[in-house]
Amino acid sequence: MPDDVSDPRTDRRRDPDEVQTDAWKQTLEDMEAIAEQRRDDGWSVVTVMAAHTDTVSRDMGDDDTFGLVHIIPDNYAAEFASTFDATEFTEYLAYGSDIQGYMYAVTEFIDSETDRSILLASRYDMTRAEGMVQSAEEEGVLYTHVKTVDGTVLGTFEHESYAPLIAKPNASAGR
Template sequence: MIDDPDVSDPRIARQQDPQGVQTEAWKRTLEDMEAIAESRRDDGWEVVTIMAAHTDTVSRDMGEEDTFGLMHVVPNNYVDRFTDVYDSDEFTEYLAYGTDVNGFMFVVTELIDPPAERSILIASRYDMTRAEGMINAAEDAGVLYTHLKTIDGTIIGSFEHEEYEPLISRPNA
């Protein structure tokens, strides 16, 4: 039997959600994604929705020099939907809808191909208290990247955000 995690460790204690605050924030994030998708579809747009299985905040010292940013793990059942639509030359704009809940960012990132009226919505949650290196890299480079990868680590798409502030919140810790 596995022992309960040491909740005296503040990093582990933050992961606990006894009042359901994070669960509710995730539920609202998914509802927001669906509402945005429905609105776009009502306007005649092609929309792909993706729920990231996991999102890491990656700094330059964690990998390749240019792979810092948000690294979304895309579940296998979403990979074909994404790769059938996404082209980095055509998706040139983005919007971000999100909120900071207890140091966790709950975000819907919308990648947009305006001329073709196509949109890809990615729902994600990530821990901003572990993002200092990513934020520093973004500030140094003047950009932040969103990367999508499969469970086996294959990068299936990347997007450069020149204005990245809507995607981050400096941790208070």
């Protein structure tokens, strides 16, 4: 590609005005505020930050796995793995905003029986999520998969109601 022609996908990832940087900082602050409120209410809370999140459709891999795939750093893996149990964490809440086509979100996995919560901060490109959304609509469910960098699956959560996780991006420049 000639030097004078820009690639729109590359241009989106640049952040000269720090809008995306500020959105990520705000997402982490939101996660900590939610965690603090839960702890004040007597809950046990684990906070996790995704290093990377992909929107995966059924036709992207060797199997039918689809949904949000969060890669978490190893320093979060042990605590997440020892806390998360798909049979106990049966509810979720999603908090987020779309900023320049990226979803900045905190997903809260909830075990209301024992007042436990796992908060997962993430950012994913909604402009590349069409296949994932189509897979979810065809199946009537969306999955969240949490993995380590080496691909070890630490947990999978099934979202029967998933609209908050796939909000359509808009052209907003800030929160």
